[in-house]
Amino acid sequence: MLRRSSQQQQQTVVWSSDGRTTTTTPAAAMSRPRFSCKPQDIKNAIRKNLLPILTISGVSGGIILGIILRYSRSTQWTKREIMYVGYIGELFLRALKALIIPLIVSSLVSAIGSLDLSLSKKIGLRAVGYYMTTTVLAVILGIILVVTIHPGKGTDEDITKAGEGRTVYTPDLLMDLPRNLFPPNLIQACFETHKTAIVEPKIGENDTQLPKSEWDIVMEHTRALNIMGLVSFATFLGLALSKLGPKGKPLLDFFQSLSDASMVITSWLIWISPVGILFLVASMMIEMEDFSVMLGQLGMYFGTVVLGIFIHGFVVLPLLYTLLTRKLPFRFLANMTQAYITAFATASSSGTLPVTFQCLEEKNHIDTRVTRFVIPIGATINMDGTALYEAVAAIFIAQVRGMALTIGQIVAISITATAAAIGAAGIPQAGLVTMVMVLDVVGLPPEDMTLIIAVDWLLDRFRTMINVLGDSIGAGLVYELSKKELERMGSVNVNGDVERPSNEIGMDAVESSKM
Numbered sequence: 001m002l003r004r005s006s007q008q009q010q011q012t013v014v015w016s017s018d019g020r021t022t023t024t025t026p027a028a029a030m031s032r033p034r035f036s037c038k039p040q041d042i043k044n045a046i047r048k049n050l051l052p053i054l055t056i057s058g059v060s061g062g063i064i065l066g067i068i069l070r071y072s073r074s075t076q077w078t079k080r081e082i083m084y085v086g087y088i089g090e091l092f093l094r095a096l097k098a099l100i101i102p103l104i105v106s107s108l109v110s111a112i113g114s115l116d117l118s119l120s121k122k123i124g125l126r127a128v129g130y131y132m133t134t135t136v137l138a139v140i141l142g143i144i145l146v147v148t149i150h151p152g153k154g155t156d157e158d159i160t161k162a163g164e165g166r167t168v169y170t171p172d173l174l175m176d177l178p179r180n181l182f183p184p185n186l187i188q189a190c191f192e193t194h195k196t197a198i199v200e201p202k203i204g205e206n207d208t209q210l211p212k213s214e215w216d217i218v219m220e221h222t223r224a225l226n227i228m229g230l231v232s233f234a235t236f237l238g239l240a241l242s243k244l245g246p247k248g249k250p251l252l253d254f255f256q257s258l259s260d261a262s263m264v265i266t267s268w269l270i271w272i273s274p275v276g277i278l279f280l281v282a283s284m285m286i287e288m289e290d291f292s293v294m295l296g297q298l299g300m301y302f303g304t305v306v307l308g309i310f311i312h313g314f315v316v317l318p319l320l321y322t323l324l325t326r327k328l329p330f331r332f333l334a335n336m337t338q339a340y341i342t343a344f345a346t347a348s349s350s351g352t353l354p355v356t357f358q359c360l361e362e363k364n365h366i367d368t369r370v371t372r373f374v375i376p377i378g379a380t381i382n383m384d385g386t387a388l389y390e391a392v393a394a395i396f397i398a399q400v401r402g403m404a405l406t407i408g409q410i411v412a413i414s415i416t417a418t419a420a421a422i423g424a425a426g427i428p429q430a431g432l433v434t435m436v437m438v439l440d441v442v443g444l445p446p447e448d449m450t451l452i453i454a455v456d457w458l459l460d461r462f463r464t465m466i467n468v469l470g471d472s473i474g475a476g477l478v479y480e481l482s483k484k485e486l487e488r489m490g491s492v493n494v495n496g497d498v499e500r501p502s503n504e505i506g507m508d509a510v511e512s513s514k515m
Contacts, residue, residue, distance in 0.1 A: 051270065052337045058274035059281055059341055066285025077286050086283030092276025093346055095269055099262050099354045100225065101190055104379075105234045106259035107357070107372030112238025113252040115369055119485050120242065126481055127374045130474045131382040134320070135421055138312050139414045142388035143395065145308045147410075151300035152399025172196040173437055174419075183229035190230070192221040227350055231380050259372060263361075266354035270338065273355070277345040288458075301396045302455045306462055308388050313466040317384075317473045325480040329473070335363035336472050343468040344461045349379050352468050360475055367486055370479045378471035385463025385470075387421035394438040397448045405442060412441045 046053070069085065070077070083090075112120050176196055183189035198215040241248035318329040339359045343352040356375055360366045394413050398405055405413075420437045436446045479486075 054274040055277060055338055055341045058278040062278040062281025063285060065278065066282040069282065070286050082283050082287050085286060086279050089276045089280030089283060092272060093280065093351065096346065096354060097351050099266060100350050101230065102258055103262040103354055103357070104227065104230055104376045106255045106262060108231065108234035108376050109238040109241065109255040110252060110259050111369050111372035112235060113241035113248065113255070115242065116489060117239070117242055119489065122485065123370065123373055123478055123482055126478045127377060127474060130477055131378060134317060134384050134470055135382065135387045135418050137316055138384040138388040139391045139417050141312050141316065142308045142391040143410060143414060145304050146392045146395045149300065149304050150399060151297065151304045152396040180226050180228045181232050183226055186233060188221070189226035191223065191225065193224040193226045195220055195222050225350065227380055231376055262354070263357060266358055270355060270358060273342060277341065280345045297400070298455050301452065302459060305389050305392050305459055308392060309385050309462050309466045312384060312388060313469045317470060321473050321477055324477055332364055332476055335359060336469065339468050339472060340465050343465045347461045347464050349464050349467045353379055356468055356472060360472060364476060366475055366479045369486065370482060371475050374475045374478050375471055378474055381422045382471055382474060383421040383467050385466035387417050389459060389463050390420050390435055390438045391417040393435060393452055394442060397439065397444055397451055398442055400451060401444065403442065409442050413438060416441045
C-alpha cells in the first residue's frame with residue numbers, strides 16, 4: 001500500500017499537443033527514447049547548416065589543393081602561375097569589395113536616419129565604449145603574453161629580413177587620420193586615401209646632403225578606400241535626415257532601398273563563396289615561402305600572437321558578452337562562422353562587411369537598425385586583433401634587439417598600439433603602416449618591421465578574423481542593451497519603415513481627437 005501511494009505521488013502530468021493531459025511515472029519517462037535520429041531530421045540539419053559546411057569544406061579543400069600543387073613539382077611556382085590558381089578567388093573578392101561602398105554608406109545613413117537622435121546617441125556611445133574597452137583589453141593581454149613567453153630571446157641572426165622599410169614620421173600618421181576623416185572630395189574617397197610623404201629634394205653635385213627633417217613634405221594619395229571619410233560623411237548625412245523628419249523621408253527611403261538591394265546581392269555572393277575561398281586559400285598555400293620559418297624565433301612570435309588572438313576572441317569577448325547580457329554566446333558565435341572564414345580568406349574586415357551583415361541579421365536576428373549603425377563604425381575603429389598584434393610585435397622586436405623596456409615604455413606602447421589600431425584601415429596588412437608609430441615610441445627604426453614581414457601575411461588573416469568577431473559581438477551586445485528603447489520605437493517592417501507600437505498610435509489618435 002505504501003509503495004502504491006509513493007508511486008502515485010511521483011506521477012507527472014504531461015500536456016499533449018491536442019490539449020489533453022496524461023500521467024506518467026519517472027520509470028516510464030526514462031524508458032522513452034530522448035533523441036530520435038530520423039533520415040528526415042538529418043536532411044533538415046544538413047540543409048540548415050549547408051552553407052557553413054560548404055565553407056569549411058572550401059577552406060579544407062583549399063589547404064589540401066595548395067599543398068598538393070606546391071609539392072607536385074620540383075621547381076618553384078612563378079607569380080603568374082600562382083595568379084592563375086587564385087584567379088577565381090580574385091573574382092569573388094572583387095565582387096565582394098564592390099559592395100563595400102554602397103553597403104557602408106546606405107547602411108549607416110538608413111540606420112541613423114531611422115533612429116531617434118537620442119537613441120542614436122545612446123547606441124553610438126555604447127558601441128564606442130565597447131570598442132575602446134575591448135581594444136584596451138586586447139593590448140593588455142598581448143603585453144602580458146609577450147612579456148611572459150619572451151619570444152624574442154636571442155638575436156636577429158636567425159631571422160631573415162624581408163622587404164624594405166619606408167621613411168615615415170609618427171606625427172604625419174597622426175595628422176593623416178583627421179585628414180582622411182574629412183575628405184575634400186567624396187568621389188576620390190571611394191578609391192584613394194590621403195598620405196603625407198617626405199621626398200628628398202634634388203641637389204647638385206657640390207651641394208651637401210640635407211637631413212631628413214629638411215626634406216620636402218608632399219601631400220599625395222594612395223590607391224586605397226578611404227573608409228573613415230565615407231563613414232563620417234554617412235554618419236552626418238544620417239543625422240541630418242533624422243533631424244529633417246518628413247522632408248528627408250524620400251532620400252532616406254532611397255538609402256534604405258539601396259541597403260536592402262545590396263544585401264540581396266550579398267546573399268547571392270555568399271552561396272558562391274566556398275568556391276572563391278577554396279582557390280584563395282590554395283594560392284595562399286602555394287605562395288608561402290618557407291614552412292621552416294615557423295620553427296624559429298618567428299615561430300615563437302607567431303604562436304604568441306595567435307594564442308593572444310584566440311584567448312581574446314574566444315574567451316575574453318564571449319565572457320564580456322555573457323556578463324553584460326546574461327546569455328551564453330555559443331549559438332551566437334556558431335552562427336557567425338561564415339563571417340570568420342570569409343575574413344580569414346580575404347584578410348579584410350571591410351571586404352567581409354556584407355557577410356557580417358547577413359550572418360547577424362538573418363541568423364542571429366539582430367535588429368537592422370543596430371547592425372547597420374554599429375558594424376560600419378566597428379569595421380573602421382574596432383581592431384582588437386591589430387591592437388594586440390602591434391603591441392606584441394613592438395615588444396618582440398625590442399627583445400630581439402636586446403632592449404630592456406621600462407614600465408613607462410610598455411605603457412606608452414599600449415597607448416600607441418590602441419591609437420594605431422583605431423587608425424588602421426580595414427584592408428590587408430594595413431597594420432604594418434601604423435606599426436611605425438608603435439616602434440617610434442621605443443626608439444626603434446621603421447626598418448625593423450622587416451623582421452616580422454615573413455609571417456605577417458598569415459597573422460593578418462588571424463587578426464582580421466578576430467576583428468570581425470569583435471565587431472559581431474559588439475553588435476549583439478549593443479542590441480541586447482538597447483532592446484527596450486528599440487521596442488518603444490517599434491519594429492522595422494519589410495519596407496524598412498519603423499512600425500510604432502499600437503498603444504502609442506492609439507495615444508496619438510486620442511490626442512488628435514482632443515484637438
